[in-house]
Amino acid sequence: MSWEAVIGLEVHARLLTQTKIFCGCPTAFGAPPNTQVCPVCLGYPGALPVLNRKAVELALRMAVATGCEIHPRSVFARKNYFYPDLPKGYQISQFDQPLATTGRLVVGDRTIRIHRIHLEEDAGKLLHDSNSTLVDLNRAGTPLIEIVSEPDVRSSEEAAAYFTRLRQLLMFVDACDGNMEEGSLRCDANISVRRPGGPLGTRTEVKNVNSFRYVARAIEHEIERQIGVLESRGTIRQETRLFDAAANETRVMRSKEEAHDYRYFPEPDLLTLEVDDAWVASVRRNMPPLPAQRSQRYRSEWSIPPADAEALVATRDLADYFEAVVSASGNPRLAANWVRNEVLRVLNDRNIELAGYRVTPPMLGELIRMVEAGTIGGKIAKEVFDEMSASGEGAAAIVAKRGLSQISDPAAIRSAAERVLAANAAQVEQYRAGKTQVFGFLVGQLMKETRGKAKAELANEILREMLTSASSE
Ligand SMILES: [Zn+2]
Incomplete structure (x- = not known):
């Protein structure tokens, strides 16, 4: 018993x-x-x-x-x-x-x-x-x-x-x-x-x-x-x-x-x-909003999923930070993802509090706006974010300094793709022979060639087009 x-x-x-x-x-x-x-x-x-x-x-x-x-x-x-x-x-x-x-x-x-x-x-x-x-x-x-x-x-x-x-x-x-x-x-x-x-x-x-x-x-x-x-x-x-x-x-x-x-x-x-x-x-009139009220607002006004809304009100500092990122970025959903995943990861890894964290809400807001505008892709954005967390520098400054802006010029992507196809003749052969699984590998090579800066949808599209026309020649 x-x-x-x-x-x-x-x-x-x-x-x-x-x-x-x-x-x-x-x-x-x-x-x-x-x-x-x-x-x-x-x-x-x-x-x-x-x-x-x-x-x-x-x-x-x-x-x-x-x-x-x-x-x-x-x-x-x-x-x-x-x-x-x-x-x-x-x-x-x-x-x-x-x-x-x-x-x-x-x-x-x-x-x-x-x-x-x-x-x-x-x-x-x-x-x-x-x-x-x-x-x-x-x-x-x-x-x-x-x-x-x-x-x-x-x-x-x-x-x-x-x-x-x-x-x-x-x-x-x-x-x-x-x-x-x-x-x-x-x-x-x-x-x-x-x-x-x-x-x-x-x-x-x-x-x-x-x-x-x-x-x-x-x-x-x-x-x-x-x-x-x-x-x-x-x-x-x-x-x-x-x-x-x-x-x-x-x-x-x-x-x-x-x-x-x-x-x-x-x-x-x-x-x-x-x-x-x-x-x-x-006392009731002057009461600061309670966690339940704040997470409820995130769900109803900003369509934040319940589990995220709950996590974002774990402490008052975090909720305040998140809300400030929302106003700086104008995008509640992206703000929720970045704060919940990336910000909390860094705080946890370094065992620091939000109060001593270098990336302020306006800085994270700027990064999110650059992602939204297509200036940088998601993968690069995470690298930029890590550098922001380490150095305290702003997103625009890091992107400019390291030349990380996303490549969305089709001609530039096409010329990189030409180099990739020439260097991987065996895989191109396989693709032409119907083994289309190698496509992923070739996309990977193209991203590598452009140091991850090629706009992903465009890179896929151009590469597929070039492989198809190559096989029909
Ligand atoms: Zn006393």
Whole structure:
């Protein structure tokens, strides 16, 4: 009898604000340790927090994008625990009255329900070396939203797909930069296994699944571990486990704490957060278009095939780039092909982001227009494109410098064809004898003779005509 995994995900996303959630300290990543701190985020006695309106605004965008119910009143609470990266001795979060509840996220052909979205502050960061531990509190007080799913995810692949979707959405609404290396997105997974249709099993929480690669791997390992325990008649203990990517296993971190361990109580230094209808309406009005809306427009307005339209909205940067190429080239279909195939290939090969890519949309637009005008053929265009990607030079300049313009002068093609026929008398003989398969070979030779610049249809036509007249002589 098989097992079924039951997985819920908690994703923490750092909100794209200039300043922290309860003070005016900057949130920029990578500053020297403890240079972006003040009495509020250091937790000095008597310092009072003031809520950052922009953080609420970004959280609301995500709540709208996931179809959540937004609560007109929500309450900040103190989550009490001791850890050296938490100077106040408590984290300000939201507990029993969160900002938003009951949303959803469509992942492939399934809908994963969102349990809640709430606002909270991040803690600082501990830096360990061989014989000491240092604390950097620049991150303390950085605004986060925690997005908690219902336990609707059924496999490690689906968990990774959910995480990918959520990241895509966060980036499209400008709520989070999605930067995994800098820890802008962190994911914890609650995992249990059960017999299909049976009662829920005991769950464990796996921390440190912070990359797309690890999400699937960490969850897969934990599912297998739990099945192993249960099949040898052991019991699963409720605990928090850490994924060790190097050892490829999850390990016990601590026994799982319950909500009451945190002694939550309403934060006395902050007012109830009130979000009225007018605020929600203005968030809706100013919402950037979502990936689904953009891909829908590509299909309906520009007749882009669904799979391409979907791929082109993988990130907001890519969608923006594609749309800019469409306006520069005036040809959506060709723009879609070039961006999806060639641009993504180069980015992938060189492991670079669009932001650092040399071929700008106007440059790619120029190349596409040259192909459309017949100045260069498809094969040469790809060579020119590779050179553009390498040197950052424009298409017209490369074509002029290397003399790559397509040959569409019949006389020039005819004289090249004469040379090819003279040099390949045996094949010409075969063709005349009825072995017409050699035609492809001769076309290849002609293209070689013209260094790939002969206009293909014209080259075919002229060559066939010359061979036919030759055989009839
Ligand atoms: Zn501060």
